[in-house]
Amino acid sequence: MFNANNGSSSSNSNRANVPEARAALDNMKYEIASELGINLKQGYNGDLPSRQAGYIGGYMVKRMIEQQERQMSGK
Secondary structure (H helix, E strand, C coil): CCCCCCCCCCCCCCCCCCCCCHHHHHHHHHHHHHCCCCCCCCCCCCCCCCHHHHHEEEEEEHHHHHCCCCCHCCC
């Protein structure tokens, strides 16, 4: 996999650029799953249908964009 940050290949694309953010992202994931009525367990969720996992990820991105827009607008 090509890593655009340094031009080299990376074997682990799941590495966080800001390690402190992992806990906040996990909390957001469980919060959104709960809001969507999706039962997300701590740990392995490989039995989760890809459609549900996609909903969770999509709403996470949507919420992060909204938060960034609010921050950039000064609100």
